[in-house]
Amino acid sequence: MGRLVMKFGGTSVANIERIQNVARHVKREVDAGHDVAVVVSAMSGKTNELVEWCRAASPMHDAREYDAVVASGEQVTAGLLAIALQAIGIQARSWQGWQIPIKTTDAHASARIVGIDGSEIIKRFKERKEVAIVSGFQGIYEPTGRITTLGRGGSDTSAVAIAAAIRADRCDIYTDVDGVYTTDPRVVPKAKRMDKIAFEEMLELASQGAKVLQVRSVELGMVQNMPIFVRSSFDKPEDIDPHGTPPGTLICSEEEIVESQVVTGIAFSKDEAQISVRQIQDKPGVAAAIFGPLAEANINVDMIVQNVSEDGKTTDLTFTVPAADYTRAKDTIIKSKDHIGYARLDTATDVAKVSVIGSGMRSHAGVAAEAFQALADRKINIRAITTSEIKFSVLIDTAYTELAVRALHTLYGLDRD
Numbered sequence: 038m039g040r041l042v043m044k045f046g047g048t049s050v051a052n053i054e055r056i057q058n059v060a061r062h063v064k065r066e067v068d069a070g071h072d073v074a075v076v077v078s079a080m081s082g083k084t085n086e087l088v089e090w091c092r093a094a095s096p097m098h099d100a101r102e103y104d105a106v107v108a109s110g111e112q113v114t115a116g117l118l119a120i121a122l123q124a125i126g127i128q129a130r131s132w133q134g135w136q137i138p139i140k141t142t143d144a145h146a147s148a149r150i151v152g153i154d155g156s157e158i159i160k161r162f163k164e165r166k167e168v169a170i171v172s173g174f175q176g177i178y179e180p181t182g183r184i185t186t187l188g189r190g191g192s193d194t195s196a197v198a199i200a201a202a203i204r205a206d207r208c209d210i211y212t213d214v215d216g217v218y219t220t221d222p223r224v225v226p227k228a229k230r231m232d233k234i235a236f237e238e239m240l241e242l243a244s245q246g247a248k249v250l251q252v253r254s255v256e257l258g259m260v261q262n263m264p265i266f267v268r269s270s271f272d273k274p275e276d277i278d279p280h281g282t283p284p285g286t287l288i289c290s291e292e293e294i295v296e297s298q299v300v301t302g303i304a305f306s307k308d309e310a311q312i313s314v315r316q317i318q319d320k321p322g323v324a325a326a327i328f329g330p331l332a333e334a335n336i337n338v339d340m341i342v343q344n345v346s347e348d349g350k351t352t353d354l355t356f357t358v359p360a361a362d363y364t365r366a367k368d369t370i371i372k373s374k375d376h377i378g379y380a381r382l383d384t385a386t387d388v389a390k391v392s393v394i395g396s397g398m399r400s401h402a403g404v405a406a407e408a409f410q411a412l413a414d415r416k417i418n419i420r421a422i423t424t425s426e427i428k429f430s431v432l433i434d435t436a437y438t439e440l441a442v443r444a445l446h447t448l449y450g451l452d453r454d
């Protein structure tokens with residue numbers, strides 16, 4: 038007998054039929070003797086609709102009210118799943134973030150979990166064998182008592198945090214794919230499912246755009262050493278042996294991975310924007326004059342490239358920001374024009390970042406160079422490059438994203454036979 042968290046994403050709870058299917062997955066684990074806490078997302082498309090309603094009501098809305106609105110999607114699915122479980126004879130109770138409570142910071146719309154009291158859930162496991170159904174994505178900022186949300190995709194983080202709080206043996210993330218693949222299987226049909234992937238590599242994949250897990254959930258799993266198992270909710274519950282090993286991907290510590298490869302996976306993100314500040318005086322303080330105001334405006338700068346301008350005397354500085362922050366970033370640089378001292382700005386929003394990830398890069402040289410050649414062979418221009426210990430990224434025109442991802446996937450021997 039063990040203790041499990043089962044998390045179901047939006048497509049897995051998209052309608053009543055699927056919620057009933059989820060209930061049967063939960064029943065399977067309860068019948069096998071496990072204590073179970075379930076974390077649910079909103080029905081697929083619901084959160085987008087709620088976000089859009091906020092925007093339609095007023096583009097400049099209060100983040101506390103945005104959270105009050107968008108957290109409602111998860112409230113509905115938690116209640117419905119509790120009803121569906123009760124209907125098949127399983128004792129179940131729904132829990133909103135504030136009822137547990139899941140305490141967070143006050144950064145509305147992107148709050149961080151700071152603590153969860155799991156004692157009531159554990160007590161009910163012991164006393165009543167009751168399944169807890171927790172609304173994902175939401176929490177409470179206790180000093181004000183307001184509802185908060187954890188940022189898009191945040192139910193994954195709710196699940197890992199609940200797993201840590203109730204000292205679960207494992208956190209199962211049920212989704213619409215049967216594991217983590219070498220790249221998005223919807224873009225590269227030849228992508229392979231991995232049996233295991235190290236936390237560090239999954240963290241890079243997620244932060245570079247693989248949305249199968251929210252970045253913070255992987256961070257939390259790593260810190261708490263909580264094994265995370267990504268698997269499909271579309272398998273028939275009746276076909277699964279609760280004591281066997283179903284198809285899926287285990288995210289675990291590096292030591293548990295026997296066969297490590299140089300390149301593990303490829304991620305991409307189309308939500309990027311490029312800003313090039315042209316012909317700046319090459320003198321101390323220029324980078325501070327550009328990036329200081331961006332940091333103050335809470336804008337995350339990712340890639341940075343500095344090179345000599347076309348006149349041979351001054352310097353150009355190119356950087357990328359999330360597409361959502363593009364207008365604010367551009368306005369910030371324009372406002373500081375006199376202080377920075379530059380000739381002009383060139384910008385592009387039709388850019389994408391492709392990242393190659395693998396812990397084997399620590400000990401292998403020349404991995405990136407092969408990619409640059411492969412992209413050159415396909416006439417794909419690289420606008421910027423960044424590297425870190427176990428990853429490198431290139432910025433290219435969005436139109437070439439799929440071509441680049443597929444080319445690199447083949448280059449590093451990741452294609453399925």
Ligand code: ADP
Nearest residue numbers: 046047048212213217218220221223247248249
């Ligand atoms: P959920 O609603 O269950 O949270 P998401 O849509 O957030 O599901 O995440 C699952 C999706 O992530 C998949 O449908 C897939 O298209 C995408 N994805 C991107 N990169 C990967 C990858 N490397 N492996 C698996 N899925 C990936």
Ligand code: ASP
Nearest residue numbers: 078084174189190191192
């Ligand atoms: N429903 C939220 C979203 O769509 C949280 C989640 O699904 O993880 O972002």
Ligand code: MG
Nearest residue numbers: 046190248249
């Ligand atoms: Mg998700």
